[in-house]
Amino acid sequence: xxxxxxxxxxxxxxxxxxxxxxxxxxxxxxxxxxxxxxxxxxxxxxxxxxxxxxxxxxxxxxxxxxxxxxxxxxxxxxxxxxxxxxxxxxxxxxxxxxxxxxxxxxxxxxxxxxxxxxxxxxxxxxxxxxxxxxxxxxxxxxxxxxxxxxxxxxxxxxxxxxxxxxxxxxxxxxxxxxxxxxxxxxxxxxxxxxxxxxxxxxxxxxxxxxxxxxxxxxxxxxxxxxxxxxxxxxxxxxxxxxxxxxxxxxxxxxxxxxxxxxxxxxxxxxxxxxxxxxxxxxxxxxxxxxxxxxxxxxxxxxxxxxxxxxxxxxxxxxxxxxxxxxxxxxxxxxxxxx
Amino acid sequence: xxxxxxxxxxxxxxxxxxxxxxxxxxxxxxxxxxxxxxxxxxxxxxxxxxxxxxxxxxxxxxxxxxxxxxxxxxxxxxxxxxxxxxxxxxxxxxxxxxxxxxxxxxxxxxxxxxxxxxxxxxxxxxxxxxxxxxxxxxxxxxxxxxxxxxxxxxxxxxxxxxxxxxxxxxxxxxxxxxxxxxxxxxxxxxxxxxxxxxxxxxxxxxxxxxxxxxxxxxxxxxxxxxxxxxxxxxxxxxxxxxxxxxxxxxxxxxxxxxxxxxxxxxxxxxxxxxxxxxxxxxxxxxxxxxxxxxxxxxxxxxxxxxxxxxxxxxxxxxxxxxxxxxxxxxxxxxxxxxx
Numbered sequence: 132x133x134x135x136x137x138x139x140x141x142x143x144x145x146x147x148x149x150x151x152x153x154x155x156x157x158x159x160x161x162x163x164x165x166x167x168x169x170x171x172x173x174x175x176x177x178x179x180x181x182x183x184x185x186x187x188x189x190x191x192x193x194x195x196x197x198x199x200x201x202x203x204x205x206x207x208x209x210x211x212x213x214x215x216x217x218x219x220x221x222x223x224x225x226x227x228x229x230x231x232x233x234x235x236x237x238x239x240x241x242x243x244x245x246x247x248x249x250x251x252x253x254x255x256x257x258x259x260x261x262x263x264x265x266x267x268x269x270x271x272x273x274x275x276x277x278x279x280x281x282x283x284x285x286x287x288x289x290x291x292x293x294x295x296x297x298x299x300x301x302x303x304x305x306x307x308x309x310x311x312x313x314x315x316x317x318x319x320x321x322x323x324x325x326x327x328x329x330x331x332x333x334x335x336x337x338x339x340x341x342x343x344x345x346x347x348x349x350x351x352x353x354x355x356x357x358x359x360x361x362x363x364x365x366x367x368x369x370x371x372x373x374x375x376x377x378x379x380x381x382x383x384x385x386x387x388x389x390x391x392x393x394x395x396x397x398x399x400x401x402x403x404x405x406x407x408x409x410x411x412x413x414x415x416x417x418x419x420x421x422x423x424x425x426x427x428x429x430x431x432x433x434x435x436x437x438x439x440x441x442x443x444x445x446x447x448x449x450x451x452x453x454x455x456x457x458x459x460x461x462x463x464x465x466x467x468x469x
Numbered sequence: 470x471x472x473x474x475x476x477x478x479x480x481x482x483x484x485x486x487x488x489x490x491x492x493x494x495x496x497x498x499x500x501x502x503x504x505x506x507x508x509x510x511x512x513x514x515x516x517x518x519x520x521x522x523x524x525x526x527x528x529x530x531x532x533x534x535x536x537x538x539x540x541x542x543x544x545x546x547x548x549x550x551x552x553x554x555x556x557x558x559x560x561x562x563x564x565x566x567x568x569x570x571x572x573x574x575x576x577x578x579x580x581x582x583x584x585x586x587x588x589x590x591x592x593x594x595x596x597x598x599x600x601x602x603x604x605x606x607x608x609x610x611x612x613x614x615x616x617x618x619x620x621x622x623x624x625x626x627x628x629x630x631x632x633x634x635x636x637x638x639x640x641x642x643x644x645x646x647x648x649x650x651x652x653x654x655x656x657x658x659x660x661x662x663x664x665x666x667x668x669x670x671x672x673x674x675x676x677x678x679x680x681x682x683x684x685x686x687x688x689x690x691x692x693x694x695x696x697x698x699x700x701x702x703x704x705x706x707x708x709x710x711x712x713x714x715x716x717x718x719x720x721x722x723x724x725x726x727x728x729x730x731x732x733x734x735x736x737x738x739x740x741x742x743x744x745x746x747x748x749x750x751x752x753x754x755x756x757x758x759x760x761x762x763x764x765x766x767x768x769x770x771x772x773x774x775x776x777x778x779x780x781x782x783x784x785x786x787x788x789x790x791x792x793x794x795x796x797x798x799x800x801x802x803x804x805x806x807x808x
Contacts (some may be wrong), residue, residue: 207540287744318720346727390657394686
């Protein structure tokens with residue numbers, strides 16, 4: 132087996148401030164292999180973004196980070212800002228949800244990309260400009276020379292996100308983290324950006340980490356999927372396995388709650404009550420137990436560990452969804468043609 | 470009013486506004502009906518004009534031209550108190566519940582406000598009604614009634630906005646992206662609430678959103694909007710199974726599915742390139758032609774008229790996907806037979 136590019140072990144992130152400490156990430160471990168596309172999915176507050184920002188050293192000082200995150204063998208947790216800066220951009224780059232907030236509105240597109248190029252490599256201004264045009268061409272932006280002279284407000288949302296990807300690719304990172312990178316985009320633009328990311332991944336032999344609330348996006352584009360709830364990983368499997376043999380009741384609840392084209396109109400969506408727990412006062416036992424149809428006394432007594440119960444399929448549940456016999460409760464397929 | 474007479478009839482609705490860069494053609498001649506008890510879904514992407522359309526129906530602000538006949542009255546011709554009275558039965562729910570609720574007010578007062586505005590009953594009757602509608606939307610009047618918006622979750626705040634909308638017993642509620650800001654589990658709860666209220670109160674909805682799967686889930690009929698115009702409309706199931714407009718097809722193909730990845734069933738794909746042109750300079754003829762894989766010369770020269778190709782299924786396209794749909798159906802039959 133090849134070495135993982137990123138290996139996260141028992142990552143814990145606690146925010147301390149006024150009041151009780153908030154445990155945003157609680158013992159998260161995963162590996163990302165070179166060339167792979169890993170998706171981390173979860174609702175707001177599940178810890179999916181915080182866990183990645185902790186690895187990147189992008190959390191405020193109120194966050195206490197423990198555990199280990201090795202990137203190509205180098206321990207990232209505990210590095211100083213200066214040391215981390217060398218890895219950010221060059222080894223790992225990130226693309227965020229809102230390109231308008233990441234781009235400088237008063238600076239031309241070309242200048243912003245050139246700045247990213249020069250931040251990591253000692254090249255001349257002229258060379259950096261040439262690189263900017265090349266990068267815009269790489270992300271399939273038509274007329275890259277002209278686009279370089281334009282300001283962010285002159286571009287559409289999809290084009291701005293392409294510019295953000297160009298900036299992220301400036302130093303040819305080995306790992307690209309896309310944090311809800313297509314969430315603000317229309318569905319047709321999202322499909323274009325996802326196709327671009329997968330093409331670039333193959334072209335540049337990059338590893339992709341997708342962070343999203345959208346299970347459909349994970350199912351459609353990822354090789355491996357991690358589902359997080361209340362700061363923990365509750366299920367992980369290759370995408371094909373996860374969506375055909377879901378075992379964790381929380382993942383199942385998420386899948387069933389999505390409106391699907393195949394569902395008849397006005398059919399009630401299966402829902403679960405309640406809300407995710409308060410991360411400063413987590414219940415003993417499984418955090419999902421108060422909302423779970425399968426919950427029993429043992430769930431409330433002790434939290435189930437995340438373990439590999441079937442080859443490649445990890446889940447943290449004492450009473451998983453049964454998948455024996457006639458397919459169980461798997462989601463219906465996208466069978467538009469039938 | 471007879472049961473089949475439309476509750477809402479919108480004809481040739483146009484909404485344009487002036488900006489420094491020119492006239493924005495936000496809504497350019499949209500026509501549709503909503504019959505009593507029906508949910509009409511309108512799906513459109515950013516810049517399609519769907520939110521402007523919602524506001525133009527409400528006369529807030531007034532559209533540039535066209536008619537909006539609600540319960541037999543043309544709202545575009547009503548003013549002052551008469552417009553206010555006509556609008557009593559036409560309510561709206563927006564995307565951001567926190568934006569539509571005054572942060573300083575408590576829930577009970579927020580829900581009572583429309584009742585006061587329309588002088589609906591005495592104080593005791595109003596308070597009774599507030600408790601009733603809070604229970605209808607699944608909130609506990611005792612527990613939630615004294616809270617302020619910031620003490621509510623997103624789902625609870627949207628329930629308060631819905632309680633305000635139904636307090637006056639409206640006939641039609643216009644919902645503009647009402648669940649887009651909610652996480653999927655809460656979104657499902659609120660969608661189920663909309664459905665329950667529809668059957669319990671006999672409501673009709675004009676349900677506007679960018680998510681075709683979500684719109685189809687709650688709607689009897691679905692209309693697809695692109696750059697200020699409707700390009701296709703029909704029963705939700707038909708639009709999904711046999712889309713006629715190339716844009717509808719592209720929308721359907723772009724939706725990622727949670728179906729396990731199967732080499733035979735391709736992933737969501739980008740079937741159209743580029744992005745919608747500016748509504749300041751919409752293309753001549755068919756507005757979708759600049760991105761359409763089927764476009765010919767006629768598409769630039771002549772605007773396609775909306776025509777009915779199957780029962781209740783209309784499309785505005787010179788080259789609708791009828792033949793494509795038939796061919797696919799045939800080839801699948803052939804594939805299926807040997808098994």
